[in-house]
Amino acid sequence: MATYKIGYFVGSLASGSINRTLANALIRLAPDDLEFTEIPIKDLPLYSYDYDADFPPEGRALKNAIEGSDGVLFVSPEYNRSIPGALKNAIDWGSRPWAPIRLPASRPESSAPRRAASARP
Numbered sequence: 226m227a228t229y230k231i232g233y234f235v236g237s238l239a240s241g242s243i244n245r246t247l248a249n250a251l252i253r254l255a256p257d258d259l260e261f262t263e264i265p266i267k268d269l270p271l272y273s274y275d276y277d278a279d280f281p282p283e284g285r286a287l288k289n290a291i292e293g294s295d296g297v298l299f300v301s302p303e304y305n306r307s308i309p310g311a312l313k314n315a316i317d318w319g320s321r322p323w324a325p326i327r328l329p330a331s332r333p334e335s336s337a338p339r340r341a342a343s344a345r346p
């Protein structure tokens with residue numbers, strides 16, 4: 226049976242993150258041919274193209290992890306009607322100077338505990 230490597234990002238840096246709990250639940254429910262590895266984001270420096278000449282180990286590790294994945298999964302809270310800055314920073318790291326993160330299709334689902342949360346006018 227072929228297996229597919231899925232790298233997953235947890236957008237929250239909180240120690241008790243409900244999104245990490247959600248990610249773990251999703252992994253338990255996933256088909257056996259998917260193999261999940263978290264791609265850590267919390268120790269990434271804030272991205273600047275100054276780093277493009279010589280990536281720090283955290284940036285290099287993120288790029289290698291994305292390149293080694295067949296797909297990526299984002300499990301994240303919403304912050305101020307957008308994604309948390311830490312996750313945006315990770316995407317910036319992944320997209321420069323070349324672009325290993327391509328998002329041709331995405332399926333946003335809300336993890337918000339309240340019914341009205343994440344509602345859009």
Ligand SMILES: Cc1cc2nc3c(=O)[nH]c(=O)nc-3n(C[C@H](O)[C@H](O)[C@H](O)COP(=O)(O)O)c2cc1C
Pocket residue numbers: 237238239241242243244245301302303304305306307336337338342343
């Ligand atoms: C800075 C900040 C901004 C937030 N902005 C939103 C928001 O725009 N919409 C929303 O539904 N929830 C918002 N929330 C609530 C979080 O999305 C919610 O508490 C989430 O469950 C936290 O996930 P975590 O436990 O994985 O960190 C915000 C929380 C924080 C800390």
